[in-house]
Amino acid sequence: MKIIHKIDHFLYTIFPDITDNENIVKILEEYYTYGPYKPKVKIENGFVIVEIDIVSITSQEVDFKKAISFCENGSFSEAKPLLENLIKQNPTNSECHRIIGQIYSDEGNQEEAINSLIDALRWDSKNAYALVMMGNIFAKYKNDIETAMKYYDQALIAKPDDNITINNIGANLLQQHKFEEAKKYFHKALSLEGKYPNTHYALAMIANHEGDLNSAFYSFIQTAKYSNKNDFFYKKGIEEAYQIANEIFKEKTGKNIFRKFRVFLEQKSGVEIDIIKDETILTAAKIEFAENHDREKHIVKFKDTVPAYEHLIMHELVHLDFVLDAQEEENNLLFTTTQQHKNIFLRNIDSSLKKLKQKGISEAGINTYGSGLFSGISSLIFNAPIDLFIENLLYKEHPELRPYQFVSLMNLVQDGLKAVTDKQVLEFTPKEIISDTKIYNLVGAMQLKNLYAVDFISEYKASKIEMDTANKFYKEFLEYSEDKKPGEEYELVQHWADDLKLNDNFELIGENQYRQRSNVDSFIDDLSKNPFGTEEKDPIKEKKMETFLESQKEIGLNMAVVMFMGGALKFFEEKNKDEIKKIAFEIAMQGTQGYDPNIKNYKLSSIPNQTFSGYQILAYYYVSWSIAIPEMLGQLQLPFDEEYKLALTMFKK
Numbered sequence: 001m002k003i004i005h006k007i008d009h010f011l012y013t014i015f016p017d018i019t020d021n022e023n024i025v026k027i028l029e030e031y032y033t034y035g036p037y038k039p040k041v042k043i044e045n046g047f048v049i050v051e052i053d054i055v056s057i058t059s060q061e062v063d064f065k066k067a068i069s070f071c072e073n074g075s076f077s078e079a080k081p082l083l084e085n086l087i088k089q090n091p092t093n094s095e096c097h098r099i100i101g102q103i104y105s106d107e108g109n110q111e112e113a114i115n116s117l118i119d120a121l122r123w124d125s126k127n128a129y130a131l132v133m134m135g136n137i138f139a140k141y142k143n144d145i146e147t148a149m150k151y152y153d154q155a156l157i158a159k160p161d162d163n164i165t166i167n168n169i170g171a172n173l174l175q176q177h178k179f180e181e182a183k184k185y186f187h188k189a190l191s192l193e194g195k196y197p198n199t200h201y202a203l204a205m206i207a208n209h210e211g212d213l214n215s216a217f218y219s220f221i222q223t224a225k226y227s228n229k230n231d232f233f234y235k236k237g238i239e240e241a242y243q244i245a246n247e248i249f250k251e252k253t254g255k256n257i258f259r260k261f262r263v264f265l266e267q268k269s270g271v272e273i274d275i276i277k278d279e280t281i282l283t284a285a286k287i288e289f290a291e292n293h294d295r296e297k298h299i300v301k302f303k304d305t306v307p308a309y310e311h312l313i314m315h316e317l318v319h320l321d322f323v324l325d326a327q328e329e330e331n332n333l334l335f336t337t338t339q340q341h342k343n344i345f346l347r348n349i350d351s352s353l354k355k356l357k358q359k360g361i362s363e364a365g366i367n368t369y370g371s372g373l374f375s376g377i378s379s380l381i382f383n384a385p386i387d388l389f390i391e392n393l394l395y396k397e398h399p400e401l402r403p404y405q406f407v408s409l410m411n412l413v414q415d416g417l418k419a420v421t422d423k424q425v426l427e428f429t430p431k432e433i434i435s436d437t438k439i440y441n442l443v444g445a446m447q448l449k450n451l452y453a454v455d456f457i458s459e460y461k462a463s464k465i466e467m468d469t470a471n472k473f474y475k476e477f478l479e480y481s482e483d484k485k486p487g488e489e490y491e492l493v494q495h496w497a498d499d500l501k502l503n504d505n506f507e508l509i510g511e512n513q514y515r516q517r518s519n520v521d522s523f524i525d526d527l528s529k530n531p532f533g534t535e536e537k538d539p540i541k542e543k544k545m546e547t548f549l550e551s552q553k554e555i556g557l558n559m560a561v562v563m564f565m566g567g568a569l570k571f572f573e574e575k576n577k578d579e580i581k582k583i584a585f586e587i588a589m590q591g592t593q594g595y596d597p598n599i600k601n602y603k604l605s606s607i608p609n610q611t612f613s614g615y616q617i618l619a620y621y622y623v624s625w626s627i628a629i630p631e632m633l634g635q636l637q638l639p640f641d642e643e644y645k646l647a648l649t650m651f652k653k
Contacts, residue, residue, distance in 0.1 A: 094124035254310030285312035416441035564619030565647035584624035
């Protein structure tokens, strides 16, 4: 066998009898002589090489494994004689010396432990476990950190890529309250493996000791993120992070975060923002946009009795920021509900309302209950998708807010959990409303798990369909979040409501269009300048047109439209140009919000006693303008040029 030692200070540490290079050969020859076998010792290029002509005794393997088994079971008294006999027969096995050294240390005999570990290192100077154990003994029992560090540094050289060995070195130093020394090893371990929870936990403990609460919070969260839910470090990471967050709250720095952001938004919008405590509001926080309340200022209202309310204020301010960005692009949408929407909703849950009546609930109570359900589901439809984008931005761009966000989101998700698992709620609430609510709330719970490792998902007891839908929604959000553009959050509002068949509960309307139609003078002025909406920038209309055009590309030549155009050509044959123009104007006026090919009950006062399908009225739209106002036909953006050519060939006399 061949043993190689580098000639450096460590060689002098494990062979203290070596005084200089002159007696290296002599000392090593004496130590490595085994029975009649004398080693060859030579020095080459800064290394001393020891060659021993000895055949390993293979019969030792059984006893060696048996000794290890005894040690693993804590039977050191049975392992010790086996190891001593093995060493007597063949001292070349470094691990035998290392294990018996561990036994001596556990027995409290540190001197004998050191002697055995030195022997282990003499036979294998890169035995990392022996090196770490030597460092541990000198740090823990000798309080000799300088010597301990020599052995730890050698362990780093022996196993430079073993994060667990390096982490264990740091852990021992941490136990000795040698924080600065420990940090060196933990950071090295983390650079090798960033997902080892033990290392994150240790760094969190050090940061907490040093008073760096934000770093401690971050590391405790990382501890939980990289642990399994049932592991010690998962539970401990969440618990400690929560305690640290509450310590941070005591410093009262949260106000500085939202005050700074408020100044930014005021400069961006040119409108002042008031932040007012109000315990009478129904939610924990809300924003009142100036233009919606005919005020000169935006107002954020909040309850300071809610934990981490600073996060909720920031949440509302970011919502305002989203609106400002969408307004800049002229594609901001308003979520509107009418009595008609509410009536449709109440009709859909009529059977549940009747059950309440049978239980003796008053008509007023039932009305209040139904209105509350409508408000609640409407709020979820609009806010759940947008909230995901807001929280994502807060997490990425405002790391100083994370302790507040962590506590606040935990409370919100737990409230959402209660809303779909409380027995009383389940008894009276329609199953479809519970299911839809559960899906929306599950998506929020998925984000909490993704950001902060806190996992409430299984507690929702969702069905496979509910879980699949929530996963689909969250995946769609993640795809959008990679490069979200202003106003795109409204697409998820609509998509998810469509998937859950909740689109009868509301309408998304372009803000500019809504405000123009709310102001009579403005509406009339706009109507006189642009009577058919061809120059009006309407995000809803543009999106519908984009979708429609894409669908037409897939269809190719639409024969249904060709046939409807044939009917229109025949109908207009008997009309003069002014009559056709009147019909064209009415179709255009009615179509300012766009026509849906799937709707089949359009009516026109200029063509009484007739009901039009979506494609039929689009055909009449195209043909009437082509005949009466051909110079403006291109502005309609109707993709039926080829259909019209074919219709002229087939039906024009």
